[in-house]
Amino acid sequence: MSRRLSPAPARATIADVAAAAGVHASTVSRALNPATRGMVTEAVAARVTAAAEKLGWRPSTLAAGLRTRRSRTIGILVPDLVNPVFPPIVRAAETRLAEAGYATLLANTDNDPARELLLVERMAAHLVDGMMLASAAKGSRAIEACARAGIPTLLINRRLPGSELSAVVNDDRRGMALAVKHLLGLGHRRIAHLGGPAGVSTATDRRAGFRAALRGAGLDADAAPTVAAEAYTIEAGRRAMEALLAQGGFTAVAVANDMLCLGAYDALAAAGQRIPDDVSVTGFNDMPFVDRIAPPLTTVRIQHAEMGRRAAELLLGALAEPSGREEVLLEPEVVVRGSTAPPRD
Known part of the structure; x- marks a missing residue:
């Protein structure tokens, strides 16, 4: 026997907090913003904070992003999530970005240029602050889309000859x-x-x-x-x-x-x-x-982890202070195991 799920309670708004605290919505905004809290009295700030906590109000990152054009998120596109080479690269990048206060949005392009372009456009609509492309190949239109949206972008594990984008790649x-x-x-x-x-x-x-x-x-x-x-x-x-x-x-x-x-x-x-x-x-x-x-x-x-970490560092630097193209070339090494031996003849 199936049971009907109860609808989720509506998310509390600034107007709800204002009504509960008996103040204007603009006063709530000032009281809950650390930068403007000093513009209201301590008593009003305390009353607003108590009302917000009781109602379970949380700030809207989307609304904040629309005001500041910053979302504290980074988009990462990989060509094939099934390929085990990418998870350690992405994890290292994600760890370093998290240390800097950024969340990541990860998507799989399936090596499809049209899907890659669509994902870039979707991430741009969510106001990502930067992009890492591990999926770019010759003829990719994703890079142009990032440029049109003004999104700082770099290549990881891939490079494109003639591109002005920075890249972190293996030699x-x-x-x-x-x-x-x-x-x-x-x-x-x-x-x-x-x-x-x-x-x-x-x-x-x-x-x-x-x-x-x-x-x-x-x-x-x-x-x-x-x-x-x-x-x-x-x-x-x-x-x-x-x-x-x-x-x-x-x-x-x-x-x-x-x-x-x-x-x-x-x-x-x-x-x-x-x-x-x-x-x-x-x-x-x-x-x-x-x-x-x-x-x-x-x-x-x-160097999987080093590639992800260096890419994150490079992108964070570009977000803080845009600069010219930089290419990081990581050194490889051969690991000898049982699949090679001298020829029989």
Whole structure:
């Protein structure tokens, strides 16, 4: 048997407090605002405060935001909340922003530019004071929307060549070069690249790092088997690995992202290829739990928490005193585990 829910009691207003205290609404506003409390007598202030407490009155942050054009909130957009690389970045940013008195609004774009733009417009309507975009890719209109709304914005874990926005990113080129150098050090000379999606800076920079490392070792980068995944997902990684296996001719594969590695593992297993006996695999990001898969993944570790913290610091600085573009480049490192070994031949 269903029960009808009782309607929530109406929220007390300034007018309700004024009626209960027997004063004008403007007097209530003065008495409850620490900056203007001295404009009323102590007796009136006490009476108004008691009435407000009895009625459960709370100040409206929306109304305050409309007056000041500040909401003490920051919007954060990520491309895929399922991807474990983003939660530690967002948490670190959220922690630092909270220390400065800001709340955060987090949204997932699903790698959809139209959804990204809609979310920016919705957050702008809620008067967010700043935006962090971990979702921006080539052709994104979200940045223009932030500019039109006058919202200080920075990029996190992504960069856009030619953009005037500040960014906090991992040194993706160096990170991929380190992975390739690790494979070269094991004796691999036929190394493939399973790259990220087109138009995303992490994919572009990691592909450049891959090619540069091969050239630095005197190898032909153009001859290296290369397939770009359609997205940073497990299924896209599986399909891209299948395409690489169809090309053949490699003993190791440097993968642009740990999520893609999970799909690559599936494709290699389905093809009867053992890791690392038949094919060595390296990933990128060192997302949580990749040390628990079989075999544990050799990958490039990025500074997740530091990225979030530095992004928050940079945005807080821009809110306090706008300045020019700044790019923070964080150093990666290779974490060697069981997915890489010398080639059998």
